[in-house]
Amino acid sequence: MATTKRFLVAIIGVGGVGKCFLQQLHALATRRSSPKLDLVYISTSKKSIYNKDYSPIEIEGVAEVLARSSQAPPPTDELVDYLAAAPAPVVLVDNTSSQDIADSYPLFLSRGVNIITPNKKAFSGSYALWDAIFSAAETSGAKVFHESSVGAGLPVISTLKDLIETGDKVNRIEGVFSGTMSFLFNSFAPTEGSGGKWSDEVRRAKELGYTEPDPRDDLNGLDVARKLTILARLAGLPVASPTSFPVQSLIPKELESCASGEEFLDKLPQFDKQMEQTKNEAEAEGKVVRFVGSIDIPSKTVKVGLEKFDRGHPIASLKGSDNIISFYTDRYGSNPLIVQGAGAGGEVTAMGVTSDLLKTIV
């Protein structure tokens, strides 16, 4: 195209994903001449930088400048007004996991501000919020993309959307949706060899940084349930919430009330027998146990928990902390369309955000 257009970017959140995104945005803005990508707003929960006249903020080093800023972020209403009145199209990139910010998406979208985010909260909370978000987008024409809310940078949501929008019938979605659970079970019940004790593997995963600070935040299955909620809704099932279907928690009842993750890890060995038994039952059938989520669309069944798989099954032979997502559809028949790879980490999560940005600015 002959004329150079501007496309304005506003960012909330400068944590792990946010910092990686800033690097990718800087590289993209340097490389792309049309549209010209201008950063016009950036904030954390405490600080912000923006110019009333929408003059661009230097992207390189902005996280450090922001840390020294003395300007508090404006109230949401004021931010919406500022972005909606911008002299060029705007995208708000939410790199937080804040429910409050997620709750404000309908407001931004209704005023024509596009939204991109890896934040699962907006799409896996109440169905009313989901509905409000997509109704607002539909009405105003603003776009909302959230590829990284499932499988980080893996092409999961875009693939599901393509299947549906081109008229395929998606019958079943199944996979390993948690890097933590993947790592734990690939070590605890490997396809070759015998693996370690369950409590040892959980402690090791935590020490290697594969779990949340309190491993129970992974073992309760809620993270997987949130991702399943998002995919099920995209596939047309009006799932009410991530707690409205069966989710198997791997936290022994007796340890739910532990005061800390450390106390939990100390007491977990007392419950190894149960997991060992589950592993042995699978082995007796020549199988391995894995923590999977599945959506069966015709029967409207969503569930999350332990299942057994043949050693040759792609879900069984997963490596490291990889995710795998299988789409069973009418067109693809008995062999599913499979997407596999790292489903967590700052770089790959930011990649999903940046690829959404590329789709927004076309």
Place this chain on the structure above:
Amino acid sequence: MATTKRFLVAIIGVGGVGKCFLQQLHALATRRSSPKLDLVYISTSKKSIYNKDYSPIEIEGVAEVLARSSQAPPPTDELVDYLAAAPAPVVLVDNTSSQDIADSYPLFLSRGVNIITPNKKAFSGSYALWDAIFSAAETSGAKVFHESSVGAGLPVISTLKDLIETGDKVNRIEGVFSGTMSFLFNSFAPTEGSGGKWSDEVRRAKELGYTEPDPRDDLNGLDVARKLTILARLAGLPVASPTSFPVQSLIPKELESCASGEEFLDKLPQFDKQMEQTKNEAEAEGKVVRFVGSIDIPSKTVKVGLEKFDRGHPIASLKGSDNIISFYTDRYGSNPLIVQGAGAGGEVTAMGVTSDLLKTIV
């Protein structure tokens, strides 16, 4: 958006993929109100339908109407003029595998006509044509999408582009790119059991419709070489042609001159010993043999041929006629991003074309 826009579709080719695409287009045009998708041109090599005033052609049943048409297709120059003068944006969907039509893409693109196609010829022929296509698109702003030229509807090209455009460094691409080769080797050298004789498997694959009418058109490796050429060029290697790198043909030298595919199949058993030996060598190492293509970007090496894989490797445990494509990148580290599933067939190939259409009309 408030106003309803038109987006005009012109189609060349009404074969297997073309017929499936027409069904998908009909469903999409019925469902989508904005932009309004209007078919304004359709042709085979012998017949055409179009109205000088760009009034829409009924999509449902158009293949049958076209078969009865007495109007020859216009010369390319006239078609370009017709489409370039249209009152709304136009996309030309080339559902043929014609080199002549591929050669005309730069002309269409330079006049602002978008192009979508599963036709490998345009992107895997001379580098001069590749260059002319993307230069014309760059200058005019017209889009050119060809997802289905590799792996049919699997998200292969879009994933590679996303990796590159978001700034990842792609180091290696490896996979099984031919449904025929996949089926042959999954049967000939299965991960469990011993498989059949090579010549029997080739005959069976032909009888089941998995090969071209003359199986040598699959066994020469050129189809895989074309796909590798496309991916290598997208990854930045200026590969001159699909014959400019090592491609292992599975046609014994002595049978290259057979007059027919039938004669070839009759004589193939005389050469089973060689393939049996290759299989046994792999088995002695606990491996299986597969026909793969690989691109190593730092060393600028592209090659196609037989390689050995551990039985637990995703390439070894592929099923049926599935394709698998692994992207090794800086961000994804030692475990690649993998896309897997059916890589041939009318429905899934048309799906890739339709998803490109969705990207074009945004």
